[in-house]
Amino acid sequence: MAPSSSPSGTRTTRVHVVSDVHGNARDLARAGDGADALICLGDLVLFLDYADHARGIFPDLFGVENADRIVALRTARRFAEAREFASRLWAGVGGERAGLIERAVRGQYAEMFAAFPTPTYATYGNVDMPPLWPEYARPGTTVLDGERAEIGGRVFGFVGGGLRTPMRTPYEIGDEEYAAKIEAVGEVDVLCTHIPPEVPELVYDTVARRFEQGSRALLDAIRRTRPRYALFGHVHQPLARRMRIGRTECVNVGHFAATGRPWVLEW
Numbered sequence: 001m002a003p004s005s006s007p008s009g010t011r012t013t014r015v016h017v018v019s020d021v022h023g024n025a026r027d028l029a030r031a032g033d034g035a036d037a038l039i040c041l042g043d044l045v046l047f048l049d050y051a052d053h054a055r056g057i058f059p060d061l062f063g064v065e066n067a068d069r070i071v072a073l074r075t076a077r078r079f080a081e082a083r084e085f086a087s088r089l090w091a092g093v094g095g096e097r098a099g100l101i102e103r104a105v106r107g108q109y110a111e112m113f114a115a116f117p118t119p120t121y122a123t124y125g126n127v128d129m130p131p132l133w134p135e136y137a138r139p140g141t142t143v144l145d146g147e148r149a150e151i152g153g154r155v156f157g158f159v160g161g162g163l164r165t166p167m168r169t170p171y172e173i174g175d176e177e178y179a180a181k182i183e184a185v186g187e188v189d190v191l192c193t194h195i196p197p198e199v200p201e202l203v204y205d206t207v208a209r210r211f212e213q214g215s216r217a218l219l220d221a222i223r224r225t226r227p228r229y230a231l232f233g234h235v236h237q238p239l240a241r242r243m244r245i246g247r248t249e250c251v252n253v254g255h256f257a258a259t260g261r262p263w264v265l266e267w
Helices: 057-062 064-075 079-091 094-115 130-136 175-185 216-225
Strands: 014-018 037-040 120-122 141-143 147-151 154-159 190-193 229-232 242-245 248-252 263-266
Touching (some): 057 064, 057 094, 064 079, 094 130, 147 175, 190 216, 216 242, 229 263
Parallel strands (some): 014 037, 037 120, 120 141, 190 229, 229 248
Antiparallel strands (some): 147 154, 242 248
16 A cells, blocks of 8 residues: 555545455455555455355355345345245255355455455454454454544544344344444544444345344434544445435445445545
């Protein structure tokens, strides 16, 4: 990464922000080009691609037709049927489920973390497996969750993971635990989370045709502490990619898997 400067020659700080990488290691390796730092807001793992059902751990294990079926059930919000269908598939591998998933995730993490430039500041997404991250985070990659970091004179707060949903993804936690992490971050210039604040326009996915889980505690913190920016991902095709809540510019940066382009913050 290289320092940046304005046309007048004044030194500026440039940060690139990505979220929902979902296996896109090729573009991730270039995501920090020209920036002073890269921020990643999680979901490195690709379990099932709703745009291309042939991609991900699930179709690799069970085939595209079964991936088509489970996507259709989830899109129709028939979550109980989706879980029952998935359970029947997993029953076919006996006691190998956990091992198969972990091996696949480890393969993806090895590729994703190797693509991170220096410095990278990262937090977890709801489909990530936090216990594995210390094995893959190299020097130059700082993992934060409920913690703060200073970048270019501004204070950034990081809160990873998601809230509990019928999807039962790996890193979902309760409302109180999530709110405690928000509280621990406190007042910051830029609040970085994986999930959005609980605002209808920010949590509705127009392709999956459902409201994803946003955080009321995050919304309350934005209103109370008034950061300059609130950055998040999780919802891949939201009704609104950005909106203001008071003085805070709220921006969804969760389009990286599809576009390969980071969101740029410069000051």
